[in-house]
Amino acid sequence: MSEQRDILPKVQAILLQQNLDCTVYLAGSVSSGDERPDSDMDLVVLVPDADRGTFPGGRVRDRKADFKFVDASFEGVPLEIIFMTPAAFEQLLVAKPWRGYKFLEMEILHDPQKIIASCKARIRPWFQDHPEAVTLWKRWLAEHRDRQLSRGQKMGEIISRFPDMMTDLWPYLDVQFGASHAALEYRTVRMADLRIDYTSEDDPFVQETCRALRAALKFLCEYFGLKEAFPPVRVILTPNRPEFDRCVREVLRLEIEVPSLPSRIAQPQRTDLIVLSPRVWEKEYNTYSPEDYRRLIAHEATHIVEEYLSPNCEAVRRWWSEGLAMHLSDHWRDSPELEEVRRCVVANQVPALAEIDVAPDGAGPLPRKAVKDAYVWGWTLVKFMETCHGRETIRQVVSACSDGDVFRAAAIDRPRFEQEWKQWLMAGMWVQSEEKPG
Numbered sequence: 001m002s003e004q005r006d007i008l009p010k011v012q013a014i015l016l017q018q019n020l021d022c023t024v025y026l027a028g029s030v031s032s033g034d035e036r037p038d039s040d041m042d043l044v045v046l047v048p049d050a051d052r053g054t055f056p057g058g059r060v061r062d063r064k065a066d067f068k069f070v071d072a073s074f075e076g077v078p079l080e081i082i083f084m085t086p087a088a089f090e091q092l093l094v095a096k097p098w099r100g101y102k103f104l105e106m107e108i109l110h111d112p113q114k115i116i117a118s119c120k121a122r123i124r125p126w127f128q129d130h131p132e133a134v135t136l137w138k139r140w141l142a143e144h145r146d147r148q149l150s151r152g153q154k155m156g157e158i159i160s161r162f163p164d165m166m167t168d169l170w171p172y173l174d175v176q177f178g179a180s181h182a183a184l185e186y187r188t189v190r191m192a193d194l195r196i197d198y199t200s201e202d203d204p205f206v207q208e209t210c211r212a213l214r215a216a217l218k219f220l221c222e223y224f225g226l227k228e229a230f231p232p233v234r235v236i237l238t239p240n241r242p243e244f245d246r247c248v249r250e251v252l253r254l255e256i257e258v259p260s261l262p263s264r265i266a267q268p269q270r271t272d273l274i275v276l277s278p279r280v281w282e283k284e285y286n287t288y289s290p291e292d293y294r295r296l297i298a299h300e301a302t303h304i305v306e307e308y309l310s311p312n313c314e315a316v317r318r319w320w321s322e323g324l325a326m327h328l329s330d331h332w333r334d335s336p337e338l339e340e341v342r343r344c345v346v347a348n349q350v351p352a353l354a355e356i357d358v359a360p361d362g363a364g365p366l367p368r369k370a371v372k373d374a375y376v377w378g379w380t381l382v383k384f385m386e387t388c389h390g391r392e393t394i395r396q397v398v399s400a401c402s403d404g405d406v407f408r409a410a411a412i413d414r415p416r417f418e419q420e421w422k423q424w425l426m427a428g429m430w431v432q433s434e435e436k437p438g
């Protein structure tokens with residue numbers, strides 16, 4: 001048993017003795033059993049409404065003075081106490097029951113008016129009716145426990161502050177289960193062989209998406225010498241991240257992390273493309289400009305055309321796919337990847353081809369470094385191959401490579417290619433080719 005657990009009965013005894021009108025429950029790591037020796041003990045105290053003035057958000061003036069045992073710590077255990085009014089508390093959890101999953105397991109220390117007990121009784125049936133919400137919570141908790149604990153952070157910190165959390169779960173659930181979700185209505189626009197589904201808020205992006213996609217498909221069909229017309233492509237322009245995730249999972253039937261990472265803003269699969277509205281991109285990861293948006297759509301269109309032409313898209317190496325998409329969409333221009341290439345070339349830290357050309361082992365995801373390298377170096381390899389061996393070789397690889405071995409499909413001597421590619425990078429040839437074709 002932990003030190004925090006040891007002192008709990010004493011805390012409870014004092015609460016009883018004092019005959020306080022407050023409700024007290026235990027939250028955070030001690031409540032969920034994840035405490036470490038240095039963990040705080042988190043207590044939430046509900047103070048009757050009429051008591052004192054309230055602060056915004058339902059927090060009430062500190063009543064620490066009423067708690068004899070309450071300083072910054074009790075018997076050496078640091079205490080973190082949140083004071084709230086029962087009304088604010090109800091507002092928080094009963095109005096938005098999906099937020100209360102962790103709350104269901106929290107331990108009641110003192111509840112003379114049965115406030116907590118009745119809240120739990122109202123939240124529990126909501127989760128019984130919404131098993132998908134339970135699944136989201138469990139997945140989120142498991143993913144973030146792994147991610148954060150591996151960095152030595154405490155579970156309590158994760159739940160209360162979501163440090164380094166890519167997306168906050170509460171707002172995500174609010175959109176997913178709140179009234180705004182039910183009101184989602186898609187409109188459809190058809191233009192030749194394109195179909196765009198969108199909600200009214202994204203009206204401003206519809207023309208842009210159509211134009212970018214048509215131009216990209218036209219270019220790609222010419223580039224790859226496609227004789228037949230490309231099959232119809234559908235874009236779903238989703239208005240928020242929960243809806244984006246839902247479409248990726250339910251329309252594309254792809255397993256992705258939920259909530260998905262903020263850097264994930266588009267997902268293609270066969271002739272479908274799910275795009276997250278630029279209105280809700282997180283600025284830290286992606287910023288919207290018409291040119292960047294055009295490149296993004298062209299990048300995803302390249303994946304769609306490559307998948308269409310590939311004899312075995314499962315075997316295609318990540319660096320080849322991303323390299324091709326970045327090269328043919330000009331996505332590498334003004335990109336962080338270009339900066340990284342510049343930096344490595346100057347510092348003489350260009351990786352060996354073997355580090356980039358990694359085959360998926362089938363058992364799990366590609367190692368993180370290989371994924372990063374695919375974006376940073378892939379386009380330089382494809383660009384160099386096109387420069388030296390021509391478009392015909394690129395076509396050949398895309399339409400004939402069925403085992404992931406790009407160099408065999410291209411009939412290129414790999415060691416020599418690697419050497420020349422490095423010389424090309426060092427000589428700054430890629431800088432010259434940066435000039436826009438006229």
Ligand SMILES: [Zn+2]
Nearest residue numbers: 299303322325
């Ligand atoms: Zn891509």
